Amino acid sequence: METAQDLTATGTETRQEPAGTFKGSGSQALLNGLIAEGVSTIFGYPGGAIMPIYDALYDYNERLEHILVRHEQGGIHAAQGYARTSGKVGVVFATSGPGATNLVTGLADAQIDSTPLVCITGQVFAHLLGTDAFQETDVINITTPVTKWNYQVTDAKEIPEVLAKAFYVAKSGRPGPVLIDITKNAQLQIETFAPYKKCNHIRSYRPAPQIRQEFIAEAAALINKAERPFVLFGQGVILGKAEKEFTEFIEKSGIPAAWTIMGESAIPTDHPLNVGMLGMHGNYGPNVLTNECDVLIAVGMRFDDRVTGRLDKYAKQAKIVHLDIDPAEIDKNVKADVGVWGDCKATLPLLTALVEKRNHQAWLDRFKAYNQEEQDQVITPELYPAGEEMTMGEVLRNINEITGGDAVIVTDVGQHQMVACRYAKFNKTRSNVTSGGLGTMGFGLPAAIGAKYGAPERTVIAIIGDGGFQMTPQELGTIMQFGAAVKILILNNRFLGMVRQWQQLFHDKRYSFVNITSPDFVALAKSYYIEASRVDERASLRSALETMINHEGSYLLEVMVGKENNVFPMVPQGCSVSEIRLK
């Protein structure tokens, strides 16, 4: 306990001057660095190898809010939700061994969805590395493929510089997760630390490629000649904080714009040029007309296979203009005729300056015509069902009517996710939090907790299926303890719905292990002292949703929806986007 007393003594000194030179432990240097980076919230779980950091944290209670999650996976998903709604870097603490390996799913999710995170893991003493010590895992090598950068610290002197580098790497350029593994001796080691310096340059790292004006000019020339131009936008617009620049670009050029689910909410749902969702369960017009446009302008998106369908039949007639901050994305899946490398916050205004003011009304009307067809055949029956069974779509419609589109919608993965992305109305950016690239079931509940911390003034609604909820229900405990006012909406169809839909459509209805039973979710929530109710008939749906949304504090509502409803339209796997099915 001598060490602990030492830490407390120097801790007092540190509190008075967090940015100045101080003598203290590596743990204190870490926490001072977090404060200097503007961190206020940490999601974490203590354990043996990270105890010195938690010991130091005891003295930082007033400046760093630590949310004790119930599982490290919940912690990292919460940090992702936090980063997505706040635009800041999410911070996670976990111990060595199982604590660190439990982060892997979240790291992979954050890596593929470009979410800025800094994860701090404890590690065994440096002299024990490689001895198979208790709770020792090779965290650096396990996490290398799923981090933008990672680093193992064995000497406290490295901590401030490595932390500064971690934050810089996590949030600059194309953001991503960073992991720092700190051995226990480095956490305990007493050193005199220089004032914390943020990092803004690493000689081997170019966050954004240099903008080449000639490619902007080439892109503008293609756009100005186009008769049927079409814009696809992804999360790059949100990550680049370029919503305004993007809106100015489409408004001046008059080009219809469709979104990937990661880009949703970058412009309001009811913007006249917003023609809807791309991809497998996207809207009819955007998919069909991808194969009819003459110039396709992709902004901050990466042509995921769920967006493109069959690549050799994807927009072959069109000239492709691709704006991306990550040079590795250009020509990766779809060959660009003009690749505009750079941060879209910088490139879009340059492009806007060169494009002519146009109005593509006839072309826009074609999207409207397809939309009408989709309305009649898919959307209206989904939002205003004639049958007795409730649909997921009508639940979303009611939410839109109650919130007006101002809520943050967090989803899990599966049918409800596609329905939520298709039908939720958004007025503001950073409102749709979903696991896009990795498709992580169990993401929804913990991500919603983090989303609420990232946007405390907003209503946060987590929409989760009965399957996904059962992957991370332990985070109800986090809500219970810390009071995050998350509205939890379980859309229960008593199936693993998306897999069941595929089995119905492509595997002769052989329902192999998709029939899932559930506990009494209402009783489960109540056992965590969270208010809850269940709705199984339409008559009480609206009032139940109003009760949930207007409830002070967290609330769980289970809605029993039709068992075998399918999400349409659908581009079957291996088909072209223009082969999209309405039923």
Place this chain on the structure above:
Amino acid sequence: MQTTSGTAENENGKQEYTITVYAENRIGLLNRIAIIFSKRKINIESLNTSPSEIEGIHRFNIVIHESAEVVRKLARQIEKQVEVLKVYYNTNEEIIWQELALYKVSTDEITEKVTVERLLRQYGASAVVIRKDYTVFAVTGHKEETDALVKALEPYELIEFVRSARVAIIKDSAGFHEKLKEFEALEPGEEVVENEFLDKGDKIFTM
């Protein structure tokens, strides 16, 4: 450095490419680069890490047999890594390369059945060690050349054989000095705060 010259291309458009990576000398970076290949189930034919013309910067030579498009994508993925400065990829026509091979042969065997002198002359070999029991020859050259000597020595009890990875010089490269200056002078990120640790990377970031 990209090329479409296809003299050595086979029917899949695949040919030998030498990837040159300039990178910081950091623990774990080799793994980060290697998994870019293994993730895509691409075999690395040869890999060499060495110092470069600039102190503190390492140079990797990686040889793979792939199409130009695949190599271009791989190069961009490698260059994306935080600690990688620059990646070039070249066909065999664009580089000067060498590999070193060592051969251990029984001294009795070769003195009886083949003349050392002939071997040395014919294959450009040099004798590194000559002992009563064995002799070690070294040959520097391309794979075909070093393989030929393996064949030639087969009848005479080749005890051990080893060949190094390829090391390659890019014919029309002016070296990395100017590029490095460019990189070090690049505009800093949005938060303009001087970082006193920038040039002390080796002292700070190595264990």
